[in-house]
Amino acid sequence: MYRYDEFDHDFVEARVAEFSDQVQRRLAGEITEDQFRPLRLMNGVYLQLHAYMLRIAVPYGTLNSRQLRMLGHIARKYDKGYGHFTTRQNIQFNWPALSDIPAILADLASVEMHAIQTSGNCIRNVTADHFAGAAADEVADPRPYAEILRQWSSVHPEFSFLPRKFKIAVTGAERDRAAIQTHDIGLHLKKNAAGELGFAVYVGGGQGRTPMVAKKIRDFLPEADLLSYCTAILRVYNLYGRRDNKYKARIKILVHETGVEEITRQIEAEWQELKDAELKLPEADIQAINAYFAPPKLVDRPEGDAAVKQARLDSKNFSEWLDQNVVTHRHPDYAAVTISLKGIGEVPGDATDSQMEAVADIAEKYAFDELRVSHEQNLILPHVARADLKAVYDALVEISLATANSNLISDIISCPGLDYCALATARSIPVAQEISRRFASLERQREIGELKLKISGCINACGHHHVGHIGILGVEKKGSELYQVTLGGSADENTSVGEIIGRGFSSEEITDAIEQIVDTYLGLRLSPDERFIDAYRRVGPAPFKEALYAGETKAA
Known part of the structure; x- marks a missing residue:
């Protein structure tokens, strides 16, 4: 993973000192909350319903054990003993005292972390496939390119005050696990017919009150042109994006109102002025960043197959966890492990201080000191020898993180909702907890099969409800909470x-x-192999509406 150089250390430490001074001025009453607001947002500090919230960047979801231990330390010392992993592969602390935040940022800086650009109308944390560098279906590791984008976009003088926030995601596999088409810019790393690396470029995706799927505007962009082309996109957006109405300020609205052909023409014209200038990436620079992401030295461990086979015979629970939470690695003797943060009845995405520290120990011992945060609010051990899977499972059982529900109905994505968020109009956490309890039986969940259920507590859609196979949006109506259901998202x-x-x-x-809805699906699917999303696309909404509202229709 990327390691800070002298410039990075100096820059982050200077920002900590600067914000510390701003906090002291706020606490002393020298500046008002309105004056403080833009300063705190530039450093990831939100004012929520009950307290300040600090959002910490986890670039492209990659962590090491030292960093995760620090997050556990922060949870214990400065918060209420837990943190919340988010759909942007970040972590939030919901209860820090404002007076403690400079100390938190200093602690983060000591392990090469920060909270810069986790808020505001700027380029936010660049996200990537959580199995990057390990996935068997990967063309190339997308994280070096995410890091290049991170360095380019950090405190970018031209793009620090955009019309609205801006999100970029990168994937390097045919199976998109980074949700690139829901982003302002989505980048799909691929090879052309000559075997050269480049990107398919998507623009104008997003959720919120106007959900849109991104449009592909270029099928192949050479890797050397990554920064110049992204600059062209951002310049067109910065120039023409609306600033008079924040609800229409995202690039998706500009793409929709301008038309994909015209917006592509504008971007390409801008790019022609940039493509052969200083933003072209030298091969040496690409390789220098790639070196930070060199895969660990995976020695052959052929004993793993026999060990796993025996462990399956010895433990049904381990066998179920293996089937559900462990995926194929590019090396046949290894696997990638999903650590579910979705225990039955628990808060989706939450981890306690002791759990974070224990997972850090597991990663250090069994996973080459590497972890990932997924946008589905789980943790990942990307490189685990199959021979060590039973030991990893046993260690996770000890800390109540061995729930075998990855990609099942209880693996719910949920925003914090009205329990924390000042923007929320309804609670989302209690709904997620109740649904997971209703479907607590693993046997029942596995019978249902893959089902992505996502919950948001307001129209901003931080819980990604628009792209859930089943989506739930909490709204307020006449003083009561109502939950709107969407079907068929992906x-x-x-x-x-x-x-x-x-x-x-x-x-x-x-x-x-x-x-x-689930019972209706089970009754109409063609076979146990037909997933919910496939069945819905085959039959449409009619049978589900009939099941939910038939009595009301007849009564009317």
Whole structure:
């Protein structure tokens, strides 16, 4: 993974000192909250319902054990003993005292972390496939390019005050695990017919109150042109993006209103002025960044197959976890492990201080000191020898993180909702907890199969409900919380926005409604291998509407 150089250390330490002074001035009453707001947002500090919240960047979701231990330390010393991993592969602390935040940032700087550009109308944390560098279906590791983009975009003088926030995602595999088509810029790393690396470029994706799937504007961009082309996109957006209405300020609106052909023409014209200038990436620079992401030395461990086979016979629970949370690695003697942060009845994405420290120990001992945060709010051990899988599982059991539900209905993405967020209009955490309890049986979950359920507590869609196979949006209506259901969304290589199925449901009704949807799917699927999303695309919304609202229609 990337390591700070002298410039990085000096820059981050200077920002800590600068913000420390700003905090002291705020605490002394020398500046008002309105004056302080833009300063704190530049450093990842939000004011939520009950306290300040600090969002910490985890670039492209990559961590080492030292960094995760520091996050555990911060949770214990400065918060309430836990942190919340987010859909941008970051982590949030919801209860820090403002007076403590400079000390937190100093602690983060000591392990090469920060909170810069985790808020504001700038280029946010660049995200990537959480199996990057390990995935068997990968063309190339996307993280070096995410790091190049991070360095280019950090405190970029031209793009620090955009019309609205801007999000970039990169994937290097045919299977899109980074949801690139839901981003302002999505980059799909690929090879052309000559075997050269480059990118398919997507622009104008996003969720929120106007969900849109990104449009492909270039099928192949040479890797050397990555920064110049992204600069061209940002310049067109910065020039023409709306600043009069924040709800129409994202690039997706500009693409929609301008038209994909015209926006592509504008971007290409701007790029022609940039492509052969100083932003062209020298091969030596690309290789220098690539060197930071050299794969670990994976020695052959052929004993793994026999060890796994025996462990399966000895433990049904281990066998189920292996089937659900362990995926194929590019090296046949290794695997990538998903550590589910979705225990039944627990808060999705939360991890305690002791859990973070224990996972750090596991990563250091069994996973070459490397971890990932997924946009699905789980942790990943990307390089585990198959011979060590049982030991890893046993260690996770000890800290209550061995739930075998990756990609199942209880593996719910959820924003913090009205329990924390000042923008929320409804609670999302209690709904997620109740649904996971309703479907607690692993046997039942596995019978249902892959099902992506995502919950947002407001229209900003931080819970990605628009692209859930089943999406739930909490809204406020006449003083009550109602939950609107969408079906048919997806965030993979076949990205789609879910369709609103009908009227909303109360908090007392929503879990029953989800169960009715699931039962309807089980009754109409062609075989156990037909996933929910595939069945929905085959039959459409009609049978689900009939199941949910038939009595109301007849009564009317």
